[in-house]
Amino acid sequence: MSYTYVPWRLPLDGRDPDEEHRASTPLELLFDLSFVVAVAAAAASLHHELEFGHFDGLVPFAMMFFGIWWAWLNYSWFASSYDTGDVVFRLVTFVILTGVLVLAAGVPRVFDDDPDFKIVVVGYLIMRAALVPMWLRVAHDSPGVRPIALRYAAGITVVQILWVARLGFPDGAVGILSFISLAVAEMAIPYWAENSIEEYTPWHVEHIVERFSLFTIIVLGEVILATTQAISATLDGHGLTWDLTGVIAGGLLLVLSLWWIYFKRSMEECINGRNGFVFGYAHYFLLGSVAALGAALATCVNVVEHDAEGIGPTSAALCVSAAVSVYLLALGSIHAYGDRSFRTMTGPVAIAALTFVAAFIGTALTDHVGLSVLLIGVVATGAVVDHQVRRAPLTTG
Structure with missing residues (x-):
């Protein structure tokens, strides 16, 4: 049996920014x-x-x-x-x-x-x-x-x-x-x-990217937990309805699609040089929108069970669209910074606009929030499918 000794105090002279296999502790x-x-x-x-x-x-x-x-x-x-x-x-x-x-x-x-x-x-x-x-x-x-x-x-x-x-x-x-x-x-x-001197603090690019990635996953998990708790309470009181099914399916599609979209490309290439300001600061909007999405989905569940006061199906669906849009635009800005091109924002802007269209169409057709959330989830899933198709390797033969 072996134990690890932890030193009381070591000099803070900086980690190696090029350390191999640096991982979260x-x-x-x-x-x-x-x-x-x-x-x-x-x-x-x-x-x-x-x-x-x-x-x-x-x-x-x-x-x-x-x-x-x-x-x-x-x-x-x-x-x-x-x-x-x-x-x-x-x-x-x-x-x-x-x-x-x-x-x-x-x-x-x-x-x-x-x-x-x-x-x-x-x-x-x-x-x-x-x-x-x-x-x-x-x-x-x-x-x-x-x-x-x-x-x-x-x-x-x-x-x-x-x-x-x-x-x-x-x-x-x-x-x-x-x-x-x-x-x-x-x-x-x-x-x-x-920017006070030519030197810089020796932060590790791959380690920072992993830290942000893991925290994003954990916050996405919190969305799943919050939505599940709201749905569980609704099932106890009203049972499963088509409207609730739409919220469940759409919410799940959203969480999985947002995860996929986040990891669709390497984030290391989005930190040009050693300037991490855009990468780090854009995550305020990205992570905040994920947390807000959990609140919006839980609100949609309240609308389904007629337990919400002062908000209707359209407004609740628009809250979901707004949260998803902020996420897409924040992530798109990180990618655009990495590419040094505003053209990278074209896709995120288009998808964000479609989420609002989906919200209006769903409530216009049924006057229920479930279809809207489902359609927003389908839009996000479509973005994933489009990415896969566009970047599929060419085959010959």
């Missing part, structure tokens, strides 16, 4: 699963808003998802460069895990008529502030990237102070504008830091 997978708890909380709150026709619930959802996504992205990128696997690194990761659980606990309060951001901000501060001492360690252990590390540490510290100050701002337009301003400031930190 068990700690990173635990990290992802913990963050999905917060994603589920945000999606559940959005679902509650949509089923009552409160479309303004998209605003707090976008805010909450930004906090979740940004904390996840920054840790993942840092770990790709400096994960030593030592005790200190593990403990810092556990602190961030605690922060995301605190944030998840505060999510429902943000969706109240009188939103309360205090718990969410505390959770967010825990996640972000935990990286400050790690960047200071990098500044000490890696002289070559010291200016970058110090800029990260300073930038994170200043912006977190501003998040606390924002708690005193009034709700409404002022609150939204202040949030957007600080979100932009957060996203500017990596650009400001990484």
Whole structure:
């Protein structure tokens, strides 16, 4: 019997960006699963808003998802460069895990008529502030990237102070504008830091791509779980109907098609040079749309069982189309950046438009949401089939 000794502290002098067979660690997978708890909380709150026709619930959802996504992205990128696997690194990761659980606990309060951001901000501060001492360690252990590390540490510290100050701002337009301003400031930190000198943090391209891919799969799995729970509750009360069957079949086609579309090409080629900003930032919309899709499908189930107030079949179907469209456009932008060509966006834009046509046709023909969701799923499946046909190898003989 053998055991693995974990060193207490190793120098943060950077991983090899060309390391072969770099893969996600068990700690990173635990990290992802913990963050999905917060994603589920945000999606559940959005679902509650949509089923009552409160479309303004998209605003707090976008805010909450930004906090979740940004904390996840920054840790993942840092770990790709400096994960030593030592005790200190593990403990810092556990602190961030605690922060995301605190944030998840505060999510429902943000969706109240009188939103309360205090718990969410505390959770967010825990996640972000935990990286400050790690960047200071990098500044000490890696002289070559010291200016970058110090800029990260300073930038994170200043912006977190501003998040606390924002708690005193009034709700409404002022609150939204202040949030957007600080979100932009957060996203500017990596650009400001990484462009301070010619050196760069040694993140691993293949590892980063795998991290984003796995998190996308986990969030897609959350969509399946949320929809299944909603369907199960409906079956208990009303049994299986043609309308519900359409939602089930369409939802399944959507999840499987979105998975297929995500992995239809190598993402490594979409990170030109070592500039990962477009790749990383576009995933805010991609991952957020997946979470929103779960809320939209659950709302469609509510419409089927006549348990939704303030939203009808057409509006519910359009919510599904909107979520799928954002996903397609976000993924298309990543591919277009990799190709250095806007022509790559032609397909995603066309498919996105067809999902809205499908939503209108379905409810126009039956006045039920099931056919619309099914048709949207067929459109997404058609995109997969088209991709396969276009790229099938030529045969002779």
